[in-house]
Amino acid sequence: MLYLIRKMRSQFNSWALLSFIFSILIILPALLIMVQLFAESNENWEHIKEFMLKNYIINSVTLVIFTGLFTVIIGVCAAWLVTAYTFPLQRFFKWGMILPLAIPPYIGAYTYHGILNYTGVIQTNLRNHFDIKVDQKFFDIMNIPGAIFIFTLFLYPYVFIITRSFLENQSSSLIENARILGKSSFQTFIQVVLPISRTAIVGGVSLVILEVFNDYGVVKYFGIQTFSTAIFQAWFGMGDIQSAIKLAGTLMVIVVFILIAEKLIRGRKRYSYSTSKVRPLQPKELKGWKKYSVLSLFLTWFAFAFLIPSIQLLQWVYMTYDVILNEVFLDLIWNSVFVASIGSALIVITALIIANFSRLSKGWFSQFFSKITVLGYSLPGAVIAIGVLTLFLALDQKVIVLYEWIGLEPTLVLSLSISMLIFAYVVRFLAVGYNSIESGFEKVGTAFTDASRTLGMSVTKTFFKVDIKMIKGAVAGGFILVFVDILKELPLTLILQPFNFYTLATKTFQYASDERIHEASVSSIVIIFISALSIFFLHKVLEKEPK
């Protein structure tokens, strides 16, 4: 009995309590939606099953497999090259290769379509200056291969970031040993780098996969039917919430399956600092033709994934800025930055608490919390939005009773306030912040925490005096990744925005959905600029982090 109590005490402290509360808050909106998963299937569902479901699955899976494959190839190769070798501009590419993350795939999609279509810059020039008319087939990007191209261009940084930081910090001894033992670069890459970095690779690619599953902007614009378009079609097009939720549920099952697979592939391997000094990998210098071919590869890729779309957008900005830019536009920037900062801060705090709790107490209870954080990331933004709306409306009903009791007129307070939107961001993106912080904790292990505890400091004191200082980089990294994600977020913001509240992303959508791509360029470029700036800061932060 005493043992049991002691065990409970060690599990239930204030950290447990806070973790518990946060987790409940996060799981509630999803639960409100999920209860309908078991509702009886109706006529629409039969219709969807008969005519559409197979197509959705094939399209979604095709997109995921190929995007996953290509992002791994490009992300891992790039990460290996920038950490293991020096070549011209190598220091720039270390963070420059992350920049494409600043371009939301939906903006990338319409920009590339704008470049390639009949009135786009390429065809126009060929036609007007060289009198060449081309077959549209070669310039058609609005299909599945086109979508894979877009996703790969703008999502590979997820794989790149995680793999690169792993290789930089963890692998030096193994790789240097391989080099000493006479392995060629290629052999080292295949036999050592790939196997040891598989945890990082899988972590990165699972983010890519979730992004692809959740994407609505690109596939909608390109007219590809996937799970996310189907959810919208059933819910809003057929007015059938049940079928929509069944689709979302099916998607969730797939996602959970992927996450389990990720855990299995990761295995029990954990690499954490065994000494207090982690020696970064010493890069080798590339010489001769190798140097130039690597450089040109990087330059080409960087051009496609960042420069070309940015330049095109700038040209459109030049065409339209006089109509678009006014004081109202400054509000947009302020709104976007404001919600993104608050949202990111809340996410980082929540993630720190849950991650710290779950790493220190190993019971099922704490592990359960750490899994919950991923839930929001695996659900489409629109589904979360409706769940959050339902939750807040229910809260408001309670408040209304209170209001009437005091004698005020019944009204919506919570669900028309910005707190609803920010709460939804927390549910949606907690996983992003959590993953970064968790990997930070994983890297430092528990040795230092244990030492501090042995010396008599409490968990909380240890947390502030030891733990948080060791994972400063991961915290900053998590903050910035979430910040960029919120800045780019669209479907959720559209549903939950309060009156007269617009962000850069919703403004972009308004023009783009009206087929006014040129007008959309101004807000797009500002999103890209702010995100790029954040990524640069991220790089600076990580650079400073003691190695």
Added chain:
Amino acid sequence: MHKKNLFTTIIMVLIVAVIMAGCGKSNDGASSGNDKAASKEEKNSGEVNLYTSRHYDVDDQIFADFTKETGIKVNVIKGKEDELIERLSREGKATKGDLFFTSDAGRLHWAKEKDLLQSVESETLNKNIPENLADKDKQWYGLTKRARVIVYSKDKVDPSELSTYEALTEDKWKGKVLIRSSENIYNQSLVSSFISLNGKEEAKNWAEGIVKNMARDPQGGDRDQAKGIVAGEGDVAIMNSYYFGQMLNSEDPEEVKVAKQLSVFFPNQETTGTHINISGIGVTKYAKNKENAIKLMEYLSSADVQKVFAEANYEYPVNKEVEPSELLKSWGEFKEQDLNLSELGENNADAVKILNEVSWK
């Protein structure tokens, strides 16, 4: 005993924490509640809250003019039509939205079906807006009108070859018809109108025929269909009239060039008429500012505003007193489908099913 104490403590702490979290939240709410209080003072001079899926800059301009003229402030949430409907229905009685404004009669009807709108009697509206462009029960009114027309290549197609939407399903047009995806509401409403006029079977045959004759898998928006013609992918495209107007007046000279090689044809003039749709507006069932809402609707239907409103987006005004813009007049007058637009909504679910069944992507 010890254990029980522990539990009580935990539960107590939990409750306190939840309450505190709640307070934190409602503090948050309170700050925006203060905003609300501030706007409540303004309410004496008046305000009106609008949910809209239209996102033309001219709308904002007109709302600003309305405020100047009447002192009534217009608060706006812009979103996608279906999600705004979902939001309205979830907010129920407590909603702050007074008006719902969207660009498709089918969606307006749907909002009505979900019991989100209320009937509005107004002589001004009855006078300004033709009966067939408003709901049978006056729950919504059309404000601007657009036609879904056939656009054709001046080089490759002689307009005498064109006649009806149905004719585009003939073998002659195999591989030549450009039209966007079935997910698009304008196509759904087009099929809905055929269900009303010709019955489900005919509507399905038509959709099947179009899929068979498509120049390529549906992709892109309406403008992309027009570009597809000039790029040589097809000969004719079905698109909304105002997109064509926008292209003719685009700030991108290449788009203008494309549009100049094309021309507009109003189909089914000898038979059932060209398909039209509207942007329309309705007062929500639980509107808190009903009077102001009606004032805004009347304002939007008035002759002066109709002129600006319709012209800015190359749409047709619904107010018969107002002439369409020079450009639209140059396309000529045309016979419209003789249909109460409510039916577009009534048939929407069937239309979506038909489109899925014939594998219209």
